[in-house]
Amino acid sequence: MSHLVPILGAVASRPTIPIFSHTGEVLSRAVTFQFALDPNAQQRILFAKCAGARRFTVNHHLARVKVNLDARSAEREVLSESGDTCEPSTLSLSWSGFSFINEFNAWKNGQSVDSPVNEDGSRGLAWRHELPNDIFECASVDAARALENFSASRRGERSGAAVGFPRFQAKGKVTPSFRLRNRATPGRAPASQPIRFSDPAHLRLPKFGPVKVFGPTRKVRRMIDLGRFHIYSATLTQRAGRWTVSLTGVAAELHQAERSRTNRHADPVGVDRGIISLCVAADANGVFFESFEGVTTLKQALGKLKAANQALARTTPGSKGRQRARARLAKTHRKVVNTRRHLVHQASGTLVDRCQILVIEDLNVAGMVRNRHLTRSISDAAMGELSRQLLYKARWHGVEVRVADRFFPSSKTCSGCGEVRNDLDLSTRTYSCGACGLVIDRDLNAAINLSRWRPREHSAVTPLVPTRAALLSTA
Ligand SMILES: [Zn+2]
Structure with a gap:
């Protein structure tokens, strides 16, 4: 399961152990850079598919959890009517990002009992190879986090307004968005990292190739080259027809x-x-x-x-x-x-x-x-x-x-x-x-x-x- 380690690192964006860049800088400051994008027609289609895949994955997890919660509460009702105080026989699901990723991977790759069966008899999600696998894993982590907020709120451990069961992600109702991780250790040279600026006007994203970026990128490129910023992940969001990217990562303290x-x-x-x-x-x-x-x-x-x-x-x-x-x-x-x-x-x-x-x-x-x-x-x-x-x-x-x-x-x-x-x-x-x-x-x-x-x-x-x-x- 070694491939799962960087995911957790990316989720906890405030690192507890010092992170060193390729130039030996200590990176400890959580920073986000944002740019507007100008994707080509092909990239645009792929972006939309990724945003759809993210919704699909989140909904998959929410539906599973909801069915499980409903089954348990129905069972509990029957038990309490009969005066029984034992726990329901339906086991509760783990809501951790880790188990969500594993469950979804098995489901979409056709390895789980309830994996979808295609027309040609093959098992698993037919379109899974068209998109970066990261989309599904990040979406699973997001679903787990939304459920964690809900459960913390229910336990009274969260300040602010009460959080209900996470909403299902309806097409057209939620902002199209998805996340990709930079699967590279911070110590690796910038030129070999999956998410990087290929030139001043293009950001290279895995599976998408170089995407045109608007605005000045000099500052962030300079920080990356000097080893003063390491990108953890890129979140792409479409608002009012325009795609933007948020590069989240860790930076060195100011001088x-x-x-x-x-x-x-x-x-x-x-x-x-x-x-x-x-x-x-x-x-x-x-x-x-x-x-x-x-x-x-x-x-x-x-x-x-x-x-x-x-x-x-x-x-x-x-x-x-x-x-x-x-x-x-x-x-x-x-x-x-x-x-x-x-x-x-x-x-x-x-x-x-x-x-x-x-x-x-x-x-x-x-x-x-x-x-x-x-x-x-x-x-x-x-x-x-x-x-x-x-x-x-x-x-x-x-x-x-x-x-x-x-x-x-x-x-x-x-x-x-x-x-x-x-x-x-x-x-x-x-x-x-x-x-x-x-x-x-x-x-x-x-x-x-x-x-x-x-x-x-x-x-x-x-x-x-x-x-x-x-x-x-x-x-
Ligand atoms: Zn006075």
């Missing part, structure tokens, strides 16, 4: 010089979500640091999204016009997402570049109340994304991020005298204090207060490490 820079602003800088701007940053002395614009841009983009939605609603189901309207809606949606990501990356990059200590609010995004206020919901969403980016970028650059507790009244407190006003609503743009007479921009006031926040216990300030899920959510 020591970058991590111990001394020319950053030394005082803590508070970062508050704005209503007119994306966020406002200021230090404890009230020195206005930076206000990142962008809400207007996003609002305009969202306006177009709304128009595209309404246009779709006016079309007749099944018509050509509906297809066009749906494509336009998807495209507008992609634009909103890309705009926000770009703006937030700019803001987080600048903040980490210029500040040594950042203080942000604890935004429990999963539990965040949905806000009817459009601009507020934009800045909430942007701030959630900003905190996520700040946390990982800060760790890379040796910057400290303090997370103020949720009950810290950053916007209600007067930064002049400390008076707390409880009657502040969202439409009040300026904070005016009745006690000391201070009149100040509401967001700037909140940012100053945040910069003054001190942890009650020192241990609370350790910079958080981003989870793999958080890193992948950008994809």
